[in-house]
Amino acid sequence: MFCNQCEQTAKGIGCTIAGVCGKNEEVADLQDLLIHALQGLSLYAREGRKLGIVDEATDLFTLEAIFSTLTNVDFDPVRFVALIERAVELREAMKARVAAKGGATDFNQAPATFIPTGLATELAAQGKALNLLERLDADVNIRSLKQTVLFGLKGIAAYADHAAILGQKDPTVPAFCYEALTMLLSSDLTLEQGVAMVMKAGETNLRAMELLDAANTGTYGHPIPTAVPLGHRKNKCILITGHDLHDLELLLKQTEGKGIDIYTHGEMLPCHGYPELKKYPHFYGHFGTAWQNQQKEFPNFPGPILFTTNCIQKPRDDYKDRVFTNGLVGWPGVKHISDKDYSAVVKMALAMPGFTDDVDNGQVLVGFARNTVLGVADKVIEAIKAKAIRHFFLVGGCDGAKPGRDYFTRFVEQVPNDCMVLTLACGKFRFFDKQLGDIGGIPRLLDVGQCNDAYSAIQIAVALAKAFDCGVNDLPLSLVLSWYEQKAVAILLTLLYLGIKDIRLGPSLPAFISPAVLEFLVTTFGIKPVDTPEADLKAILG
Known part of the structure; x- marks a missing residue:
């Protein structure tokens, strides 16, 4: 493996044995293979757009699949097998639609004809053979620009996926994803073209953030100044961490009237300021401080923990038995909720001791x-x-x-x-x-x-x-x-x-x-x- 997409990459150069984030070589290679498969899909999706073929299901899958390769999202190899196979299925379906309209289907790039081998170990071997990042370009500066676009693309997909969950979509965002993924296949990209793509990535991300802003404020109201307790109160409890406001809303609804308080962690803290979320009386406070203290904090929380969307890092063995993941998030051996039914989380919260006293640790404003x-x-x-x-x-x-x-x-x-x-x-x-x-x-x-x-x-x-x-x-x-x-x-x-x-x-x-x-x-x-x-x-x- 070779991965240098995050700030903590080994020795400031790249992770080559295992990711500092916790992903292993198999997962890293599967993520590379998924990008490869998406490049094949992108070739036909771009051609389809020239012919007026815009398939929303394909667009949404592409955003979700790109998002799954972002740092600290999905470390489960089994789920990457399904994503890779689905990317190829959608590629072939788009190819057929393009052919039916007389469009070009004779692409000679490897992703256009890539066939997955089946098992995770075999697919990982295919991904490893790609040497994806190092083969982006022989010119170190062009390769650097291509990597910048690719990594920016992963952030764009994350925001656009969040927005789409709440109904805010713009076909220009997945259109850029297809353009960017096919650009990575170019063997004659100039510095000027590379810089232009970097700037276009910035422009597209502005639109993605605008969509997410409209989704969040349109659904939950504009945030208002709110004091959030940093202590706790005597009651059963659940901790939610991640980014997705919709997941938090569903958890609040499913715990209403059950004698369970909901605490936020990490980037969920600002959710206390949204009027349509803060109206729930059991949405109480914030537990935990900084990222680097997560492994110390979470074992001290006396209730189950729900990770949503991209999160922080792989849970430690001594508390992962009470960890649930949702959406794209996944690790081998950790319970995953795929249908937004949090009854198992609620059941565990009621069975665990929860907080047995009241503690005032002050408050913060959001x-x-x-x-x-x-x-x-x-x-x-x-x-x-x-x-x-x-x-x-x-x-x-x-x-x-x-x-x-x-x-x-x-x-x-x-x-x-x-x-x-x-x-x-x-x-x-x-x-x-x-x-x-x-x-x-x-x-x-x-x-x-x-x-x-x-x-x-x-x-x-x-x-x-x-x-x-x-x-x-x-x-x-x-x-x-x-x-x-x-x-x-x-x-x-x-x-x-x-x-x-x-x-x-x-x-x-x-x-x-x-x-x-x-x-x-x-x-x-x-x-x-x-x-x-x-x-x-x-x-x-x-």
Whole structure:
């Protein structure tokens, strides 16, 4: 295997024996083979679109299948066998429809005629033989650009899949997926074309995040400022972690009136701010802090744990007997729920002790998405003009266990009192409970939401720029971002597509970025690796 798609890749180069994330070589090879199979499907799907053939079922499958290869989603080889076989079935069905309309079907690329061998071990051998990433291109810079598109594509698919679950779809998103997957097969891609595809990935991800924003707010209302307890109360309990609001809603409905409290973990924290979710009285609090503490936290939770969509990492043996997975998430030997019926989770929660006392560990505020922030835009603008607010820092992104992430905690702790901190995604757990006070009644630490709520942060920045009649890059705003996996890659590409400059990125730069591509990003967009909090604050504020 060779995998360098996440920030924690071995030695900053690539995982070659087993993934730092926990996936083994078999799963890695099956994921590569699934991408290969999807490339074959994409060849015919693109041709079909030229003939007016747009099949929504195929589009939705493609998004889900790409999403399944994102870091920390699915480690179950059996499920990848089914996805690979389905990709080939859909490829052949699309090929037949294209042929019936007189379209081209004589593609000579290997994915167009790939036949799966059947068993997981045999399919894994096929995937291993592909040497997928290293064979993308002989030119290291073209290969770097292709990898950037591929990894960004995985983030795009994740957001589009979430949005589709709540009914928000746009055929241009899967259309780009097909285009990008076939582009990876090109043997004569130029640097200019590669850069253009990277920018188009950013543009497409903006649309995917817009769809998800519309899905979440259209279904559950715009988030409002909400205090979330960090302690617990005496009662039975279930912990839910992941990203999918629909899964949380179903769990809340299925536990209503049963004497069970629901606690969030990770990126589920912002869900407490949605009116249609917070209306449930048993939706109580948040359990757990940062990503790297998951293995310590979860054994201490006295109830079952439900992982939804992409999550954090493979559960430890001493608590995986009370772990349930849902949707795409899967690990061998862990109970998986495929029909959204959480009765087994409820039954276990009632059988387990739950919390036997009340503990007050304080609270945190969530719900500062664009609707809330722009609702007090006049106060913000006036505070900027009066120099009560000197600067805004967006400090957010992914969390992870790799050393160096304490940078973000120390950075926020040293942000001057006349500056605001906006945050989003699970990177906020490095500092989300810091008491930073307020400026004119506006909290200095504003939780914008999940990683996809980068869309909200963008809308806030655009609105402020309009109010001051300037560009976003002219605002007193600096982005200090952490990254771990491919949704963060997709968001970064969106920011670059929008022309946002001088982003600080850490704790380390992507291993798949070649020196020449990095030089292009530095020269064109001013991307900088994080230094020390002291040095970066001095450089930004003077």
